Amino acid sequence: MNVLSSYAHAASIVTPESLTENTLASLEQIFTRPLVLAAFDLIDRSNVLEYSSPGGHYYQVFGSTASYQVFLDLPSPTPAYCTCPAFSYLLLSPESTLMCKHILAALFGRKLGRIIQRQLNPEELATTLLQE
Numbered sequence: 001m002n003v004l005s006s007y008a009h010a011a012s013i014v015t016p017e018s019l020t021e022n023t024l025a026s027l028e029q030i031f032t033r034p035l036v037l038a039a040f041d042l043i044d045r046s047n048v049l050e051y052s053s054p055g056g057h058y059y060q061v062f063g064s065t066a067s068y069q070v071f072l073d074l075p076s077p078t079p080a081y082c083t084c085p086a087f088s089y090l091l092l093s094p095e096s097t098l099m100c101k102h103i104l105a106a107l108f109g110r111k112l113g114r115i116i117q118r119q120l121n122p123e124e125l126a127t128t129l130l131q132e
């Protein structure tokens, strides 16, 4: 498994109906417990926003020192992308099954319906993307 297949696996096992102890245990097995806890911590702090516009959508995840943009549902071969340095590093490590906490937070938050939604028109979306 690499970083992207572990993401696909996580996406397939988390559903709003099945966030059980078993699901959490499976996630911790793939990504490690600290990473899974860090992702849920971001969700609990309402640090995950979804910006949507008629042209598409992306997520903004606020960390303690910086905020990053997360893209899910991209065409293969890279179904998810984050602008943080950790994710670029992970992509270059073919053996890594870790994932950055921002992508996990966006993925889990979306599955569980716990993401703050913002609507943008296309001009606002372009401006937001250019600023960061």
Ligand SMILES: [Zn+2]
Residues within 6 Å of the ligand: 068, 082, 083, 084, 085, 086, 087, 100, 101, 102, 103
């Ligand atoms: Zn990240």
